[in-house]
Amino acid sequence: MKEIKKITILPGFNKFGKKENFEKIDIKKGEVIAIVGPTGSGKSQLLYDIEKIAQKDTKSKRKILINGKTPEKEWRFNPKRKLIASLSQTMNFLTDMRVRDFLKLHLESRGKKTRKGLIEEVIKEANEITGEAISPEMNLLNLSGGQSRALMVSDIANISTSPVILIDEIENAGIRKEKAIEVLIEENKIVLIVTHDPCLALSADKRLVIKNGGIIKIIETSSKEKEIAKHLNWIEGYNLKIREKIRRGEKIDKLEIYCKTI
Numbered sequence: 001m002k003e004i005k006k007i008t009i010l011p012g013f014n015k016f017g018k019k020e021n022f023e024k025i026d027i028k029k030g031e032v033i034a035i036v037g038p039t040g041s042g043k044s045q046l047l048y049d050i051e052k053i054a055q056k057d058t059k060s061k062r063k064i065l066i067n068g069k070t071p072e073k074e075w076r077f078n079p080k081r082k083l084i085a086s087l088s089q090t091m092n093f094l095t096d097m098r099v100r101d102f103l104k105l106h107l108e109s110r111g112k113k114t115r116k117g118l119i120e121e122v123i124k125e126a127n128e129i130t131g132e133a134i135s136p137e138m139n140l141l142n143l144s145g146g147q148s149r150a151l152m153v154s155d156i157a158n159i160s161t162s163p164v165i166l167i168d169e170i171e172n173a174g175i176r177k178e179k180a181i182e183v184l185i186e187e188n189k190i191v192l193i194v195t196h197d198p199c200l201a202l203s204a205d206k207r208l209v210i211k212n213g214g215i216i217k218i219i220e221t222s223s224k225e226k227e228i229a230k231h232l233n234w235i236e237g238y239n240l241k242i243r244e245k246i247r248r249g250e251k252i253d254k255l256e257i258y259c260k261t262i
């Protein structure tokens with residue numbers, strides 16, 4: 001597959017038929033873009049446009065360019081050239097299968113040889129994302145929401161070869177979000193993430209604000225906002241830690257305080 005250096009969004013129309021007020025939005029390799037806005041405003045639609053590499057043929061009439069050009073048909077329709085991996089709220093990979101077998105199957109379908117230890121690495125990384133350890137012998141059907149999303153993230157990062165990753169609202173899954181994002185951007189991909197989570201939104205390089213089906217603002221994350229994101233991440237991590245302790249039946253007798261003023 002040719003290298004994807006950037007994708008470009010050209011304006012379409014909002015739900016009222018008003019043209020989006022920007023010339024173009026370039027998203028470069030290695031960038032993480034958050035998509036924010038109220039429920040029903042059109043966030044998933046924007047991901048859909050990118051997933052389908054829309055050519056003015058979706059509801060929004062947006063056009064997506066790859067490396068500055070209209071993509072060849074093959075990129076849009078050939079499933080083998082899987083350009084885009086998406087991680088959504090609905091997990092459609094869940095079948096009656098052991099974790100190890102699922103990962104092996106996925107590796108084989110990607111045409112990769114099962115390098116010794118790779119499956120273990122994928123599971124190890126997933127376990128850094130979830131608080132509840134996954135073992136290779138577990139059945140996919142018995143995984144919790146957090147475990148299955150963590151596995152999916154690690155799978156996308158380590159096995160999938162797609163250069164563009166779309167993530168739709170994974171925040172309520174009980175995973176270490178910061179770690180999940182870190183794992184995904186390690187690979188120098190393009191990551192677009194729909195989120196209501198302030199900590200995720202502020203960890204991105206830019207955020208696109210959606211209203212009434214249209215992109216109304218493009219905000220570069222300021223260094224102050226990135227700093228605030230780190231604090232929110234700490235609180236998040238603390239919350240997860242306490243949650244795990246409570247689940248293990250432990251008592252909480254100490255309050256950790258993160259005191260750093262910005």
Ligand SMILES: Nc1ncnc2c1ncn2[C@@H]1O[C@H](COP(=O)(O)OP(=O)(O)O)[C@@H](O)[C@H]1O
Nearest residue numbers: 013014015039040041042043044045059060213
């Ligand atoms: N620009 C647009 N033009 C027409 N319909 C749109 C547009 N953007 C979104 N929609 C439609 O509005 C509905 C809600 O959008 P959706 O993307 O699901 O919202 P969100 O993910 O923000 O909750 C969907 O049916 C979607 O297809």
Ligand SMILES: [Mg+2]
Nearest residue numbers: 043044045168
């Ligand atoms: Mg949505």
